Amino acid sequence: MRAGRLVTLLLLLQNRGRMTAQQLAEELEVSVRTVYRDVEALGAAGVPLYGAAGHAGGYRLVGGYRTRLTGLTAEEAQAAFLAALPGAADDLGLGGALATARLKLRAALPAELREHAGRIQERFLLDAPGWYGDADRTPHLAAVAAAVWERRAVLLRYRRWRAPEEIERRVEPYGLVLKAGRWYVVAGGATGVRTYRVDQILGVRTLEEFTPPDGFDLAAYWTGYLAGFRARLHTGEALVRLTPEGARRLGVTPAGEGWTEARVPIESVDHTHGEFLRLGAEIEVLAPAELRDRIAATVRALAARYGS
Template identity: 50%
Template sequence: MRASRLLSLLLLLQNRGRMSAAQLAGELGVTARTVYRDVEALAAAGVPIYAEQGPTGGYQLMDGYRTRLTGMTSDEAESLFLTGMPQPAAELGLGAQVAAAELKLMAALPTPYRDASMRIRQRFHLDTRGWYREPDAVPHLLAVAEALWQDQTIEVRYRRWAPRPGEVTRRLHPLGLVLKAGVWYLIAARRGQPRTYRVSAIVDLRPLPETVTRPEDFDLAAFWASHVDRYERAETDEVAVVRLTPSGVTALPDVLGPKAARLALRTLTPADPDGWRNATIPMENVAHTAATLLRLGPNVQALAPTQLVTHLTDAIQTMARLYPA
């Protein structure tokens, strides 16, 4: 453990230049006293490290010194694909490995490339979450990932919403994990067919001793692309007809999302004398569509189906009673 920390300290100084004891302690998750001892150990081992006093002082390596001790562990190498996503890496229990792998990659790069890498990191950041959303609670994510890595069968108690809401028990062979808009999905085989499960909906999980051979022809990225396409096309099977003001038409992309708005805008009818235009929009279900349309306020009127009109009428009348004139 200490050897790994000494190497991390050395690579931090090599990659970033002068750093104070407090900065090093924060990066390594130790106390400043531990940093002092580690610096002494490195100096005793012949590493040309020295300290400068003063407000802007700190530890740094002698100019021109570079270590070649950059060999990665297997865990660090496996975590490389998550280097741009610290939160997902932490959720998978790989935060420390990602940080160590990044340090070693930076140390191995020639100086011009290392400087370019730092410039990119300072200027670009990937945030996979949606606005106003907390990440799903995924207490069983680590267990799912372990079973996935070991090709191990699991038994899960799963909270589903369709076709009938309730909890069900399933025996699954994990095939992959996907992070989509801040939500983790498990792709797992059940009865020989790959299916999709939201990890946050797993209520309980039990690993089973049975291991299963992973299908050689299964392509996770291709399966997911096909699944997303089927899901989004399925949403258009049910539609609603609405009237929109010019402001309502303009607001459609923000309210429906870009893809659904494109479908709706293709169906726009010519404007009537008051400027209203009819459109057909994808409808996931009555409650969801009603909540979406309410965001448009007086700039939309639902015309069909009857269930949607009734739902909106009841909701608006209830709201009106809360705000009497």
């Protein structure tokens, strides 16, 4: 634990130049007194550190000293692939490893590239989750992630939408996917390869090791899964008339300045009823008759409620 902290302290000074004891303590999440002891230990080990008091004081490395201790651990290498998603690294328990990996990567870069990497980190941020949804509670994510890393089967207790709602299933987790702020685990089992929402997992028990099928490609599977999901989602069709604004909002190419008639895929009458009402007077439903009648009934009810 302390050895890793000493390396991190050294890399911080190497990357940032001068830092005060307070700044180092905040970065390392230790007390200032602990920083003093760590600096003394590095000095005793022959690291040329210079400390100065006062407003412009702090610690820095003397004479352009640079450590060659930039090798990544396995955990840090895993975290480096999540560098664009710090929230994801935190979810998987790799937040600390990601921070250390970034320090090591920066320390290994020439000065000009190090400056460029710093500008990227300052100016670009990827925030994957949507605006209006609360973050899913995923208390079993760490256990599932560990099973994925270690190639171990698990016994899942899982909650699904159809009866029986709670099931128990032995699966072999091939990989994790973060989609729109929600975690999914792709796993093989007696019923084939399936996708499970991690926030719907009620319990996890780790079992024996397994070998994934030859040639399984997580990215290719996920692309196919999404295509199949969209195909299953849009099982119907509606005939509508749209104003130019309605066409724009529905993603339809307008025929001109007037109304545009178009056929659009729909999931179900219930779902589409709510979605089309959002467009207000920018849309008129021509078919199916059930959807047109549902929207007309809702409009009459709204007119009665808001009328004088």
